[in-house]
Amino acid sequence: MKTRLLLFFGLIMAQSLFAQQRTCGVHEATQAILNDPTQSAIYLENKARFEEEYQRVLSNLNRNGNVTNAANAITRIPVAVHYTTSSASLATATSGTNLSLRNCLIALAQTQINILNADYNATNADLNLWTNSQTGSSQFFPGVGIGDMDIQFEIATQNHPLGSGLAEGQPAVTFGYNFGAGQNRDANWTGYFNIVVRSLSGGILGFSPLGPPLNGFGVTIDNNYFSSGTGCSGTGSGSVIPTAPFNRGRTLTHEFGHFFNLDHTFDGCDGANCASSGDSVCDTPQTDTETYECPAADATFSTCTGEQVLTMNYMDYVDDACMYMFTTGQATRMTAWLNTVRSQIRPNALSDNSFVKNNFKIYPNPNKGTFTIEFKELLTDYSVEVFDITGRVVFENNYNENADLSQNVVLQNTTRGVYFVNVKTGNTIVTNKIIVE
Incomplete structure (x- = not known):
């Protein structure tokens, strides 16, 4: 009996530990596009244009030593947030519990946008874990710089899609809207950076296609790992409660990295050209093994190259508290993707500020x-x-x-x-x- 009890509790502990590990479905989401002949053709054409732009940006970088976006200015990104499992009645609530929940969810969405802006512009407070002259982890990675995208995510406020139920001036936050009939693309929301918040199964925290066109695709986040703070308590699956250790909004930072055409930093190390193998970024040390939890900055080494692994990068699998930077090489790659899709961004969704x-x-x-x-x-x-x-x-x-x-x-x-x-x-x-x- 004692042996059975030990096996039982061992199984429970193993399941608990598994549930606390970051997982995402980027490759499955990308394969779903490739399985659709129409979307596959659009995706592959977009990818070919990206590769040309990436080489152009790299060439410019080699000449002048820095990278900027095509407009050489802050790029404003229109965002729409879709709480698909919340009650649709929240959208028209004027008083009581429903109004309070709706306002809470809108504020929670803005909190997540604030986190994205900090992370993508290298203004996050925990970046000092990298930059501190005495204890910063940058000392273990000479030659690796911090990536800064010069972008501003904003929840859209005007010219909403027909049928969205949103009035002019309201934030693009929907409740109970069946985004894409359960799929990861909704043509009504073309030109937006869509965030779909819903309950996911199989231990997946979120997923995004790898560098999709902006013809309605979105990033999907489990409602337990969206945003930060105390969250919003509703009925059943309508609740959105950020859950430790993934309660600092970094799941969306990670998944938007995929949306910006970044792969995992542990995508492999076959010894080929770093610009075309692994994650195709040369200043992220190559490895083929993901990292979990919160290791010390100098504690993890690549199983195939022996060099130290950049575990604190947003594109690894560590806990939210232990990921805090993109590299300049990753910013270069994301800038090339942004340049590629810039003309696809809905131009009139944001107010003139x-x-x-x-x-x-x-x-x-x-x-x-x-x-x-x-x-x-x-x-x-x-x-x-x-x-x-x-x-x-x-x-x-x-x-x-x-x-x-x-x-x-x-x-x-x-x-x-x-x-x-x-x-x-x-x-x-x-x-x-x-x-x-």
């Missing part, structure tokens, strides 16, 4: 937790939201019938670090980074 962006400043920055927002021209109605790197809101206030060109903001009980300030007016949201010393 140029007025607000060009007409206010925040000072001092860095500061001690007290700063001023100053406008060149009067804004009568706007709101200010300040959140930390985990997406936790630390300050929020509405300024209605405002008659001042400046507002002082005092953050209470904040620690040192990077924070983000959202200034919202009408359908416009502009995000600025501040540093609290």
